[in-house]
Amino acid sequence: xxxxxLIGPFKQIIPMTGLSLKxxxxxxxxxxxxxxxxxxxxxxxxxxxxxxxxxxxSEGIEIHELKGNHTCLPGLIDSHTHICxxxxxxxxxxxxxxxxxxxxxxxxxxxxxxxxxxxxxxxxEELIKRTTKLANRHLKxxxxxxxxxxxxxxxxxxxxxxxxxxxxxxxxxxxxxxxTCLAAHMxxxxxxxxxxxxxxxxxxxxxxxxxxxxxxxxxxxxxEESAFSAEQIAPYFEKAKAMGFxxxxxxxQFSTSGSxxxxxxxxxxxxxxxxxxxxxxxxxxxxxxxxxxxxGASIGLGCDFTPARKILDAGGALxxxxxxxxxxxxxxxxxxxxxxxxxxxxxxxxxxxxxxxxRAAAALNLSDRGQxxxxxxxxxxxxxxxxxxxxxxxxxxxKPCMVWKNGELVFDKHKAP
Ligand code: NIG
Ligand code: FE
Numbered sequence: 001x002x003x004x005x006l007i008g009p010f011k012q013i014i015p016m017t018g019l020s021l022k023x024x025x026x027x028x029x030x031x032x033x034x035x036x037x038x039x040x041x042x043x044x045x046x047x048x049x050x051x052x053x054x055x056x057x058s059e060g061i062e063i064h065e066l067k068g069n070h071t072c073l074p075g076l077i078d079s080h081t082h083i084c085x086x087x088x089x090x091x092x093x094x095x096x097x098x099x100x101x102x103x104x105x106x107x108x109x110x111x112x113x114x115x116x117x118x119x120x121x122x123x124x125e126e127l128i129k130r131t132t133k134l135a136n137r138h139l140k141x142x143x144x145x146x147x148x149x150x151x152x153x154x155x156x157x158x159x160x161x162x163x164x165x166x167x168x169x170x171x172x173x174x175x176x177x178x179x180t181c182l183a184a185h186m187x188x189x190x191x192x193x194x195x196x197x198x199x200x201x202x203x204x205x206x207x208x209x210x211x212x213x214x215x216x217x218x219x220x221x222x223x224e225e226s227a228f229s230a231e232q233i234a235p236y237f238e239k240a241k242a243m244g245f246x247x248x249x250x251x252x253q254f255s256t257s258g259s260x261x262x263x264x265x266x267x268x269x270x271x272x273x274x275x276x277x278x279x280x281x282x283x284x285x286x287x288x289x290x291x292x293x294x295x296g297a298s299i300g301l302g303c304d305f306t307p308a309r310k311i312l313d314a315g316g317a318l319x320x321x322x323x324x325x326x327x328x329x330x331x332x333x334x335x336x337x338x339x340x341x342x343x344x345x346x347x348x349x350x351x352x353x354x355x356x357x358x359r360a361a362a363a364l365n366l367s368d369r370g371q372x373x374x375x376x377x378x379x380x381x382x383x384x385x386x387x388x389x390x391x392x393x394x395x396x397x398x399k400p401c402m403v404w405k406n407g408e409l410v411f412d413k414h415k416a417p
Contacts, residue, residue, distance in 0.1 A: 039061070074369065082148070135148075149181075179217075227250075259280040296324060
């Protein structure tokens with residue numbers, strides 16, 4: 001636990017407060033604290049406001065004084081990743097760009113099943129090493145909370161190996177890792193039974209262990225023709241809900257039906273939505289489900305972006321996540337991807353920043369982060385600029401120079417090797 005200190009002055013602090021969870025936001029609605037400071041104590045924000053006022057009010061307080069111009073944002077939140085995996089799918093990427101179809105790539109040994117095979121071959125320690133490296137890269141890029149899915153194990157034991165690896169990585173890195181069980185990623189090719197039998201077995205054998213060992217609070221499924229249908233997934237989600245898990249869905253990536261499933265099961269989020277039509281946009285906008293765009297998957301696969309503008313204009317809540325995975329989204333740079341989505345979908349700076357801060361926190365059912373205000377977690381990042389607009393303008397090629405997690409400076413570019 002850290003003792004009280006005042007950090008600043010920041011030329012601008014964009015606290016992302018006072019903005020609605022749903023619908024369009026214009027940049028003029030952004031609250032900007034000029035020449036601001038933040039007081040942190042025991043990992044939380046104790047006060048935020050004008051730096052000189054805070055310094056006067058708290059005489060004798062330890063001051064972490066910043067030189068030069070800095071702009072401060074809440075720590076970024078990536079609400080959808082698959083950064084625990086074995087091997088590489090560089091071959092898939094090359095084949096896809098050479099015009100090969102999904103089926104041809106799968107036949108040549110590629111696709112999700114290839115990563116399952118390589119992840120099963122990896123030891124838990126190897127998975128921890130990989131996940132640590134990727135989580136630390138994310139942290140340096142300003143991402144202080146990272147959701148991480150299983151889903152490349154696809155058996156009770158192999159899913160447990162992944163989820164233990166994620167839990168152990170979480171204790172070893174500065175970022176918070178939020179784990180999600182994605183045992184329903186696809187029907188494993190070596191499973192001797194139907195989709196229903198596989199899901200039944202996972203629900204019966206794996207779900208109780210997740211609860212007992214605190215390995216995951218969230219259950220995800222890939223609702224898609226090549227994975228699980230709406231009918232197949234219904235009893236699985238019913239069971240998960242009855243046991244108190246949060247639900248999230250890989251929805252409408254190639255064909256629709258997933259977003260309706262997300263709504264039917266009060267999911268916290270429906271992610272992907274590249275194939276959503278005006279009907280699904282309307283359904284999502286009129287629900288409590290956070291619609292999550294994954295521009296990294298559109299860039300990785302070379303396909304359409306999620307209709308983010310339409311979702312916001314219809315009144316929906318839009319989060320933006322990286323989907324970082326070895327297959328469809330190998331880049332894993334949230335700020336770059338969110339900036340690019342902004343240019344293609346005509347999103348305001350405020351909408352993009354909301355998508356990777358407080359709206360992403362809502363997608364993870366976390367109410368203690370994503371905004372900078374008294375009582376919130378002391379997660380914030382500093383950029384070397386006096387104007388927040390420079391951040392997205394550089395389309396991801398302008399990274400934070402400082403990252404604070406729970407009020408502690410965990411990355412300082414000025415001191416980095
Ligand atoms: O979110 N769509 C399904 N699952 C992942 C892809 C995983 C993979 O290709 O390995 C996704 O894009
Ligand atoms: Fe995904």
